[in-house]
Amino acid sequence: MIRLTAITRVFRMGDQEVRALNGINLEIASGEYVSIMGPSGSGKSTLLNVIGLLDQPDGGRYELDGSDVTDLSETERARVRREKIGFVFQSFHLVPRLTAAENIELPLMLEGIAPTERKSRVDAALDAFDLKDRARHRPAELSGGQRQRVAIARATILRPTALLADEPTGNLDHRIGAEVMELLEGLHHAGTTLIVVTHDRELGARAHRHIAMRDGEIVADEK
Amino acid sequence: MNLRDTLTLSFQTVVSYRTRSLLIVLAMALGVAAVVVLTALGDGARRYVVGQFSSLGTNLVFVLPGRAETSGGFPGAALGQTPRDLTLEDARFIAHLPQVKRMAPLNVGVAELTSGGRLREVTVLGSTSELLPIRHMRLSQGSFLAHGSERSAQIVLGSTLAHEFFPDGEPVGQRIRLGDSRFLVSGVLAPQGESMGFNSDEIVIIPIDYAQELFNTQSLFRILIEARSRTDIEPAKAAISHVLKQRHDGEEDVTVITQDAILATFDRILRALTLGVAGIAAISLAVAGILVMNVMLVAVAQRTSEIGLLKALGAPAADIRRLFFAEALWLSLAGGAIGYALGNAGAWMIRLAYPQLPAWPPDWASVAGVATALLTGVVASLLPAARAARLDPVLALSGK
Ligand SMILES: Nc1ncnc2c1ncn2[C@@H]1O[C@H](COP(=O)(O)OP(=O)(O)OP(=O)(O)O)[C@@H](O)[C@H]1O
Numbered sequence A: 001m002i003r004l005t006a007i008t009r010v011f012r013m014g015d016q017e018v019r020a021l022n023g024i025n026l027e028i029a030s031g032e033y034v035s036i037m038g039p040s041g042s043g044k045s046t047l048l049n050v051i052g053l054l055d056q057p058d059g060g061r062y063e064l065d066g067s068d069v070t071d072l073s074e075t076e077r078a079r080v081r082r083e084k085i086g087f088v089f090q091s092f093h094l095v096p097r098l099t100a101a102e103n104i105e106l107p108l109m110l111e112g113i114a115p116t117e118r119k120s121r122v123d124a125a126l127d128a129f130d131l132k133d134r135a136r137h138r139p140a141e142l143s144g145g146q147r148q149r150v151a152i153a154r155a156t157i158l159r160p161t162a163l164l165a166d167e168p169t170g171n172l173d174h175r176i177g178a179e180v181m182e183l184l185e186g187l188h189h190a191g192t193t194l195i196v197v198t199h200d201r202e203l204g205a206r207a208h209r210h211i212a213m214r215d216g217e218i219v220a221d222e223k
Numbered sequence B: 001m002n003l004r005d006t007l008t009l010s011f012q013t014v015v016s017y018r019t020r021s022l023l024i025v026l027a028m029a030l031g032v033a034a035v036v037v038l039t040a041l042g043d044g045a046r047r048y049v050v051g052q053f054s055s056l057g058t059n060l061v062f063v064l065p066g067r068a069e070t071s072g073g074f075p076g077a078a079l080g081q082t083p084r085d086l087t088l089e090d091a092r093f094i095a096h097l098p099q100v101k102r103m104a105p106l107n108v109g110v111a112e113l114t115s116g117g118r119l120r121e122v123t124v125l126g127s128t129s130e131l132l133p134i135r136h137m138r139l140s141q142g143s144f145l146a147h148g149s150e151r152s153a154q155i156v157l158g159s160t161l162a163h164e165f166f167p168d169g170e171p172v173g174q175r176i177r178l179g180d181s182r183f184l185v186s187g188v189l190a191p192q193g194e195s196m197g198f199n200s201d202e203i204v205i206i207p208i209d210y211a212q213e214l215f216n217t218q219s220l221f222r223i224l225i226e227a228r229s230r231t232d233i234e235p236a237k238a239a240i241s242h243v244l245k246q247r248h249d250g251e252e253d254v255t256v257i258t259q260d261a262i263l264a265t266f267d268r269i270l271r272a273l274t275l276g277v278a279g280i281a282a283i284s285l286a287v288a289g290i291l292v293m294n295v296m297l298v299a300v301a302q303r304t305s306e307i308g309l310l311k312a313l314g315a316p317a318a319d320i321r322r323l324f325f326a327e328a329l330w331l332s333l334a335g336g337a338i339g340y341a342l343g344n345a346g347a348w349m350i351r352l353a354y355p356q357l358p359a360w361p362p363d364w365a366s367v368a369g370v371a372t373a374l375l376t377g378v379v380a381s382l383l384p385a386a387r388a389a390r391l392d393p394v395l396a397l398s399g400k
């Protein structure tokens, strides 16, 4: 469960102040499927980064799965990210030097899992995401949809409780984007909390809960 | 991330940035190779000189006329005096000292050697029968100057001269003219080649009396003394100084040096030289270290979004620091190993080209060279690694 209370995030650019998040109160239960929409600059990405513990709010409290994670040290935050959060980005963020299989293996390596177990888990993931015949390919040799599938496989290999996707279909054409969304929704059906930031009304409408943001505030929250 | 995965992952990175890695490895390798080759040269020169000088004889003490003071010259020089000659009479007194095993007086000059229409300027050593054992010389034919032969006109030829003047190969018993006198060839020296810049194959040796007459001098060039044993060297030196001071009216106008002292001096100077060139070569390693630092800083900048990704996946700062650290370690390890191999190959080629020079890199230099490479590589990666670990995840992900 995610519970944000009066979260603020302020960026200072010279003498100008941008309130990217301005007093956000938000509760998302485990297993929910939430879309976040809003105009550019409204704070969607910043909210997602705060939820994923990539960014630290300047004010407010953040409770994740019952424990206060507002003031954790950087090392502890890294551990929580590893164990509970999966990120999916618009630009995939695959390591170009590594093969699809090696990219998927990265979180297992970071977690310190033994090579034999790593291999079987990566194989299973390649199977599940229909990437079996692309295992030895590098990102440059994959299509956009395949890259995003590798990224999703990597984000979920440690079975996070929450999957945070920031415009996951932004770099894909409509048909492939829909496929990727189905994949993410499949993970949601398996029990993962799914939070998707999107500009696409149609895709956003598929979520079970719709959050609209403007100027760092939540202006609508409908089931 | 565990150590093995860190090393594997960073190794993959090093391999995939091929050109960049080769550049660093090359710079490192050249630095290490320079240390190895230059110390091999320096130490080879040291061993060569020390070896040559040791082969001159054992437990040697030399007496030469004049004071070899650092201020230069003999104290009486300011008063218009010249140092007293070192004479054959002095030499005979030395021969009677209990610590002295044998003694050979020495005069050196140049004269014309003629026989059967051939003529050549040669270096002439005047000495006694004792020169042969003291200087560890060997004969290939005939005999050396006979003991007590100072009054008989014998001559010993260097091997090259024997070949030149007697191509038939039967020089012993033949007559040959040196300067204005005729000498009977008693023996031929075994070929020895160059030693201490002095080619004993192109000299002749005659009795000391004839040499002094030929060069019209009463003063000896050197007296070579062999002490009875190692422990007798210093007492012999003291006794010789004492005797000569007495004989020269209390004037210390000769220099007595031991072979050991000269050896030690050579050894010290050449060791210092070797250390010096090693130090200079090591500077090139420091330069390589700066190169590593720059390249690693560029790598951090290039891979900013990748570092952001690792952070998003939950890599703690320590993991990221270690990844860059390991990368530098691989680079300097490869540079050190290749440099070590290159340096040894270079030293081997020097030994091929100059067989007399024992150009073996000293162990300490090889170890120091490779260790310096590792150390500079690792130290140079500290700053870039720390910078990577400190990056803000959100900014890094967006490549800023
Ligand atoms: N690192 C930063 N430094 C300064 N300002 C920032 C920074 N990150 C975000 N902002 C500002 O905060 C506000 C919210 O940014 P955010 O990226 O969350 O918007 P967004 O809703 O994701 O927009 P988009 O739809 O364009 O991705 C914007 O005004 C943005 O300029």
Ligand SMILES: [Mg+2]
Binding pocket: A044, A045, A046, A166
């Ligand atoms: Mg955004």
